[in-house]
Structures are given as C-alpha cells and as structure tokens.
Amino acid sequence: MSEVFNVADIFGEDVFNDTVMQERLPKKVYRDLKKMIEEGKELDLATADVIAHEMKEWAIEKGATHYTHWFQPLTGVTAEKHDSFISAPMENGKVLMSFSGKELIKGEPDASSFPSGGLRATFEARGYTAWDCTSPAFVRKDAAGATLCIPTAFCSYTGEALDQKTPLLRSMEAINEQALRLLRLFGNTTSKKVTPSVGPEQEYFLVDAEKFEQRKDLIYTGRTLFGAMPPKGQELDDHYFGTIRQRIAGFMKDVNKELWKVGVTAKTQHNEVAPAQHELAPIYAPCNIAVDHNHLIMQTLKRVACQHGMKCLLHEKPFAGVNGSGKHNNWSITTDDGKNLLDPGKTPHENVQFLLVLTCILKAVDTHADLLRESASDPGNDHRLGANEAPPAIISIFLGEQLEDVIEQLITTGEATHSLKGGKLETGVSTLPELSKDATDRNRTSPFAFTGNKFEFRMVGSRDSIAGPNVVLNTIVAEAFAEACDILENAEDFDKAVHDLIKQYATEHQRIIFNGNGYSDAWVEEAERRGLPNIKSMVDAIPSLTTDKAVKLFEKFHVFTKAELESRAEIKYENYAKAINIEAKTMIDMASKQIIPAIIKYTKELADTVNAVKAAGADASVQAELLNEISGLLAETKKALSHLIEVTEEAGAMEEGRDQAVFYHDVVFTSMDALRAPVDKLEMIVDKEAWPMPSYGDLMFEV
Known part of the structure; x- marks a missing residue:
C-alpha cells in the first residue's frame, strides 16, 4: 500500500526557516538576524554564536552529526566538506558537541583544486565560504546520515568570486538599487526592496540502471555517443502529458516528499515530449534561493532514481534524434510589498510604469544579446539550440499580440490608445463552460518570451546552474533601469520625458521583437537582415564575456571585475575542451574494445554461414551481400576511428585556451560524427544479440 502523508505537515520540516528561528532564537537575536537579511547589515560574533548554537541543537534533534558549508564552485555542481559537531574530548572521555558563530559565518575549504581561471595559482590554496543568510540552512538526509547544510558563497583569499553565488548576490543588489530608483520616480515610497524571482522548470530523462551500466558513454559523458533510432520515437506525441507509469509515479512521489521536507516547492510534474523524458517545476522563489533549490532538485532526482533502480540523465541531449532537455528560467521582479513590475494590468497601454520597465528590458536584451546567449552555453546545449526542439541560437523577444500592438502604436503614432482584449473562447460545445481567453497566444520557439x-x-540547459543566466538578466536590466533613471531624474517635465523615453527605447530596439516561428529558415535570414547575432556554439559565445562592453557593464555594478570575467572565459574554454576530449576518448574506447570486436565476431559467423549454405548447394547471395555490406561499414568505422584517435591526440597536445577549444569544436567533434555514422548503420543490420550494448529502444521504452 502506498505511503500516506500530509504535505502541509512535512513541508519545510528539515529547514531552519523563519518559523524555527522565531521559536528558538531570543527575540533580540531574531530581530538582529532579520535586520541583517533585509538590510544587508553585518552580524556581530556574539549574535552569530547564539544562532549557531540553536542551529546546531535543532540539527542534532534532526539526527545530524555533521555540518557543511554548501557552495557552488565553477564546476557546475555543488561542493561540500563535512565537519562533525564533536569537539576535543573532555577528561572523562566524553565529547562536547559544539558549533560556533565563527564556524557558521566562515569556512575555509581548500581552493586549489577548484577551477579559478588563473585567479589563483595551484599553490595558493586558501579560499573562504561565507554564509548566505538569505537562503535558509537545511538538514539533508541520505546514506551518510543527516547533515546540516549551510548555503554559502565562495571567494578567494584575495576576494575574487570563485563561485556562482557571489556574483548572483551582487547582481541582485544591483537590480534592487536601480529598480528602487525607478519606483521612486513614479511616487512609490513604500516598497523597500525589489527582488528578482525565478521559477526554473527542470527536464530530465529516466533510464533503467542495469541498462545504464552497460553503456560506457552514459557512464562517462551522460549522453549516448552511438545509437540508432528505434522504430518508434516521439512522432506520435503520445508520451507528452501522457499517463505517468507506475514505476515513474513512485519515483516522483519520493522525489516530491524529499524536496518538500527541505522546503522546495515542487509543484508540477508530467511526462515530456520524448519517451522516458519528464519535467518537474517549482513555485517561484527569490533568485538565490531558486538557484539553491534547483541544485537540490537535480541532486534529489539523481539520488532517488538510484533508489528506484534507475538513473536520471540531466544532459541536454542524451539521445540523438529525440527531444533534448532544457530548463526554462521564468524571471520576474517583485517588491517586498507584493508588486510585480512585469504585471501589465488589464490596460497595459495606460500602465506607464510597466511600459518603461518593458522597454528597458527590450533595450537590455537587444544591447546584450550576446551575453544572454553565452549564459546558456555549454557543450550539451550546442546539440539542442536551434534543433527544432528548443529556441534558436538567435536571441529575440516574444511579446504576444497585445503588447506588440501597444509597442507598434507607440512607434508609429507616439501614443498608445488601446489594448487588445482576450475575449471568450468558443469551444462549440454547449455543455462546456464559457472560458475567458488570454489576449495573447504563447510561442515555444522564442528564446525570451x-x-x-x-x-x-x-x-538554459537542463544540467546547468541557473545562476549564470540570472546574473546576466539582473545586471543588464539594472543597467537599463540606471540609464533611464539618469535621464528621468534630471527631467524638467517627468511625464513628457518618460513618454519620450518609452517611445525612444521601443523604436530603437524593436528589432529584438519577433512573434513568429523561430524554427524557420526565413527567420534566420530576417534576423541577419536586422543585425541580430546568430551565435551557434559555445566556443563562439565565450568571447562575449570579455568585450569592452561586458567589462564596463559588470564593473559598473560591481558584479564581476575584469579579472573575474577573464578567468571565467578561460575556465569555459577549458571545460569545453575537456568535455569533448572525454567524449572522444569514450568513443575510441567503445569502438575499439566493444563495437569493432563484436562486428568482427559477427562477420565470422556470417562468413561461416555463407560457406555452409554454399556447401549445401543453396543460394548464399543474400548472406554474402549482407557480409559485404557489414564488412564495408566495418572498414569505414576503422578508418574513422583511426582519424579520431589522431585528431584527439593532436588536440590534447595543444596549449589550453581558445585555440584548443576551437580545434575540439571544428575538428574533433566533426570526427566524432564521422565515426558515429557507420556504427549507427551497423546497429540497424547486425543481429541484436550480437550488438554489445543496449539500444535506444531498450533505454527509452523499458523503464
């Protein structure tokens, strides 16, 4: 019988949240901590000691034996070092359980082995983790027992950001400051804080663990490097929103339960487009908490999948030829008193504040499209973007008919006098209720809708941290707000100035608006005519990090220094090269040790069959034809393998940096495709029993 539990009872039970703090902390300490969170004040050590003691006592009651500063280095995943609560033994042989304010606020993990892009030399090991008190601590329970996890930022000894969290927090401060300036211009004196809120949807695949273990490519790279399409894929669209199978439903139930306990608002779950593909979406949360929660979601999906005899694949393209996985980053900006700056209201043409915010975002995205594209770059996403399953690599904005009409009015006449209405939805069925219809349809081909x-x-790619994209979004919008405020704060006639500015921004940046089919060749041509960048790969996107424009932007708002940007570019080139190198070496290993030996064995069996049939006096032409076809593909495979070995060795001998990454992209990756082609053809004609690994059909339909 399925376990029964009350969501309201378990939600947040393992989180040191506001309710727990109110219950356990002295009133003054609680007020000081809230003031620190809301106003960014420093916490004195005495107050930190009290908080640390109560946090430790609470965690021990939950079964925790260790604590860790949980941080996000530039590896793409989280990192942690566990310390137990025990202190030095007493004379009676017993130990005290202690946790000080100093240990809460600051940790000191070894920074030497994390990517730093030249910010730190290998021998310079010191790094610091600093408590992000705006993201609640939580107790995670797994095979290691229970661990108190404290979300932190991670910086070098000299103060540079070595993580995803630090620049994210900086960008949140930047957009808060500039959005408040804008709100004050419109007479809002009550809102004290503006926070970017995010709701990231998470797509993933589930495959059987036993079959996963038989695929070296999945083990080493997270995606299949070889594989022919099964007779049935996603063409019937029958998996999308289909009935969730019982094994998957049991997995989802346990995922939800684990996430709810640590305060993650897992809300929506469903089957996605491809067989074995699914999605989980949470409710919105402040940007930095949403980032932390998304990492928890990815970790929980992987852990719980193992408990159910499955493996969770978060790679953007685990199977060629079927839908890949993304992570839609839903972004808005809201005030502490509940006002959403992106809410157009019922009459957007009259909502001047909204129109200014909207046109500022048009300006931000048009000006920094290259940075936004780079923020969604990783080796796996290169397979997905522009492949008629995800947005194209060209950045554009979908506004919908209602807002596009308002913008068009502003541009052509200088005045917006009306807004299109939604009306009623006509179903043609008398027994169905009358439904109100939105004024605008949706567009799944748009990258920014x-x-x-x-x-x-x-x-955004399915396995990537959402920190990077939100750092860019927060900062470019902060810049647009700042430039608008600089003009409006000095205007003699505010109403006229804001009207003129909205029209100016709409006119100057209308090229970024596109409501049509982003998958069409016509849009590629049109985008080129408009002068929009079409950045097709990760290696082409990385240079945007270090342009004069980018350095000026990020330094102005103290989000990145020039050195931090250059380090990130270096890390991304290295990561790309290493990812493709691992994939190439895995292909070489699989082809050399599994595929070619299996084909040689099979051709011997075929040759024996040909001889036996001939000896029996029968026609062996079919067998001989098949033998010749397989032998030809085997020769093609061996030739492609030799070439891949050669270029992979050449790439490995190159100096790390852009040239090496470009070589991996242009030469090694192309050679990988050349090896895959004959192997996938062989899989379609070789006896299944002779093939050395599970097929796509085995992986996608047998889970």
Whole structure:
C-alpha cells in the first residue's frame, strides 16, 4: 500500500526557516538576524554564536552529526566538506558537541583544486565560504546520515568570486538599487526592496540502471555517443502529458516528499515530449534561493532514481534524434510589498510604469544579446539550440499580440490608445463552460518570451546552474533601469520625458521583437537582415564575456571585475575542451574494445554461414551481400576511428585556451560524427544479440 502523508505537515520540516528561528532564537537575536537579511547589515560574533548554537541543537534533534558549508564552485555542481559537531574530548572521555558563530559565518575549504581561471595559482590554496543568510540552512538526509547544510558563497583569499553565488548576490543588489530608483520616480515610497524571482522548470530523462551500466558513454559523458533510432520515437506525441507509469509515479512521489521536507516547492510534474523524458517545476522563489533549490532538485532526482533502480540523465541531449532537455528560467521582479513590475494590468497601454520597465528590458536584451546567449552555453546545449526542439541560437523577444500592438502604436503614432482584449473562447460545445481567453497566444520557439507577468528564458540547459543566466538578466536590466533613471531624474517635465523615453527605447530596439516561428529558415535570414547575432556554439559565445562592453557593464555594478570575467572565459574554454576530449576518448574506447570486436565476431559467423549454405548447394547471395555490406561499414568505422584517435591526440597536445577549444569544436567533434555514422548503420543490420550494448529502444521504452 502506498505511503500516506500530509504535505502541509512535512513541508519545510528539515529547514531552519523563519518559523524555527522565531521559536528558538531570543527575540533580540531574531530581530538582529532579520535586520541583517533585509538590510544587508553585518552580524556581530556574539549574535552569530547564539544562532549557531540553536542551529546546531535543532540539527542534532534532526539526527545530524555533521555540518557543511554548501557552495557552488565553477564546476557546475555543488561542493561540500563535512565537519562533525564533536569537539576535543573532555577528561572523562566524553565529547562536547559544539558549533560556533565563527564556524557558521566562515569556512575555509581548500581552493586549489577548484577551477579559478588563473585567479589563483595551484599553490595558493586558501579560499573562504561565507554564509548566505538569505537562503535558509537545511538538514539533508541520505546514506551518510543527516547533515546540516549551510548555503554559502565562495571567494578567494584575495576576494575574487570563485563561485556562482557571489556574483548572483551582487547582481541582485544591483537590480534592487536601480529598480528602487525607478519606483521612486513614479511616487512609490513604500516598497523597500525589489527582488528578482525565478521559477526554473527542470527536464530530465529516466533510464533503467542495469541498462545504464552497460553503456560506457552514459557512464562517462551522460549522453549516448552511438545509437540508432528505434522504430518508434516521439512522432506520435503520445508520451507528452501522457499517463505517468507506475514505476515513474513512485519515483516522483519520493522525489516530491524529499524536496518538500527541505522546503522546495515542487509543484508540477508530467511526462515530456520524448519517451522516458519528464519535467518537474517549482513555485517561484527569490533568485538565490531558486538557484539553491534547483541544485537540490537535480541532486534529489539523481539520488532517488538510484533508489528506484534507475538513473536520471540531466544532459541536454542524451539521445540523438529525440527531444533534448532544457530548463526554462521564468524571471520576474517583485517588491517586498507584493508588486510585480512585469504585471501589465488589464490596460497595459495606460500602465506607464510597466511600459518603461518593458522597454528597458527590450533595450537590455537587444544591447546584450550576446551575453544572454553565452549564459546558456555549454557543450550539451550546442546539440539542442536551434534543433527544432528548443529556441534558436538567435536571441529575440516574444511579446504576444497585445503588447506588440501597444509597442507598434507607440512607434508609429507616439501614443498608445488601446489594448487588445482576450475575449471568450468558443469551444462549440454547449455543455462546456464559457472560458475567458488570454489576449495573447504563447510561442515555444522564442528564446525570451513574455508570458503574462514574467519573461521565460527558454535557452538554459537542463544540467546547468541557473545562476549564470540570472546574473546576466539582473545586471543588464539594472543597467537599463540606471540609464533611464539618469535621464528621468534630471527631467524638467517627468511625464513628457518618460513618454519620450518609452517611445525612444521601443523604436530603437524593436528589432529584438519577433512573434513568429523561430524554427524557420526565413527567420534566420530576417534576423541577419536586422543585425541580430546568430551565435551557434559555445566556443563562439565565450568571447562575449570579455568585450569592452561586458567589462564596463559588470564593473559598473560591481558584479564581476575584469579579472573575474577573464578567468571565467578561460575556465569555459577549458571545460569545453575537456568535455569533448572525454567524449572522444569514450568513443575510441567503445569502438575499439566493444563495437569493432563484436562486428568482427559477427562477420565470422556470417562468413561461416555463407560457406555452409554454399556447401549445401543453396543460394548464399543474400548472406554474402549482407557480409559485404557489414564488412564495408566495418572498414569505414576503422578508418574513422583511426582519424579520431589522431585528431584527439593532436588536440590534447595543444596549449589550453581558445585555440584548443576551437580545434575540439571544428575538428574533433566533426570526427566524432564521422565515426558515429557507420556504427549507427551497423546497429540497424547486425543481429541484436550480437550488438554489445543496449539500444535506444531498450533505454527509452523499458523503464
């Protein structure tokens, strides 16, 4: 019988949240901590000691034996070092359980082995983790027992950001400051804080663990490097939103339960487009908490999948030829008193504040499209973007008919006098209720789409941290707000100045608006005519990090220094090269040790069959024809393998950096495709029993 539990009872039970703090902390300490969170004040050590003691006592009651500063280095995943609560033994042989304010606020992990892009030499090991008190601590329970996890930032001894969290927090401060300036211009004196909120949708695949273990490519790279399409894929669209199979439903139930305990608002779950593909979406949360929660979601999906005899694949393209996985980053900006700056209201043409915010975002995205594209770049996403399953690599904004009409009025006449209405939905069935219809349809081909009261950045890869894209979004919008405020704060006639500015921004940046089919060749041509960048790969996107424009932007708002940007570019080139190198070496290993030996064995069996049939006096032409076809593909495979070995060795001998990454992209990756082609053809004609690994059909339909 399925376990029964009350969501309200378990939600947040393992989180040191506001309710727990109110219950356990002295009133003054609680007020001081809240003031620190809301106003960014420093916490004195005495107050920190009290908080640390109560946090430790609470965690021990939950079964925790260790604590860790949980941080996000530039590896793409989280990192942690566990310390137990025990202190030095007493004379009676017993130990005290202690946790000080100093240990809460600051940790000191070894920074030497994390990517730093030249910011730190290998021998310079010191790094610091600093408590992000705006993201609640939580107790994680797994095979190691229970561990108190404290979300932190991670910086070098000299103060540079070595993580994803530090620049994210900086960008949140930047957009808060500039958005408040804008709100004050419109007479808002009550809102004290503006926070970017994010709701990231998480797509993933599930495969059987036993079959996963038989695929070296999945083990080493997270995606299949060889594999022919099964007779049935996703063409019937029958998996999308289909009935969730019982094994998957049991997995989802346990995932939800684990996430709810640590305060993650897992809300929506469903089957996605491809067989074995699914999605989980949470409710919106402040940007930094949403980033932490998304890492928890990815970790929980992987851990719980193992408990159910499955493996969770978070790679953007685990199977060629079927839908890949993304992570739609739903972004909005809200005040501490509940006002959404992206809510157009019922009459957007009259909502001047909204129109200014909207046109500022048009300006931000048009000006920094290259940075936004780079923020969604990783080796796996190169397979997905522009492949008619995800947005194209060209950045554009979908506004929908209603807002596009308002913008068009502003541009052509200088005045917006009306807004299109939604009306009623005609179903043609008398027994169905009358439904109100939105004024605008949706567009799944758009990389940056307005969807009612938020923007949905649809390009982000499924395994990537959402920190990077939100750092860019927060900062470029902060810049646009700042430039608008600089003009409006000095205007003699505010109403006229804001009207003129909205029209100016709409006119100058209308090229970024596109409501049509982003998959069409016509859009590629049109985008080129408009002068929009079409950045097709990760290695082409990385240079945007270090342009004069980018350095000026990030340094102005103290989000990145020039050195930090250069380090990140270096790390990304290295990561790309290493990822493709691992994939190439895995292909070489599989082809050399599994595929070619299996084909040689099979051709011997075929040759014996040909001889036996001939000896029996029968026609062996079919067998001989098949033998010749397989032998020809085997020769093609061996030739492609030799070439891949050669270029992979050449790439490995190159100096790390852009040239090496480009070589991996242009030469090694192309050679990998050349090896895959004959192997996939062989899989279609070789006896299944002779093939050395599970097929796509085995992986996608037998889970």
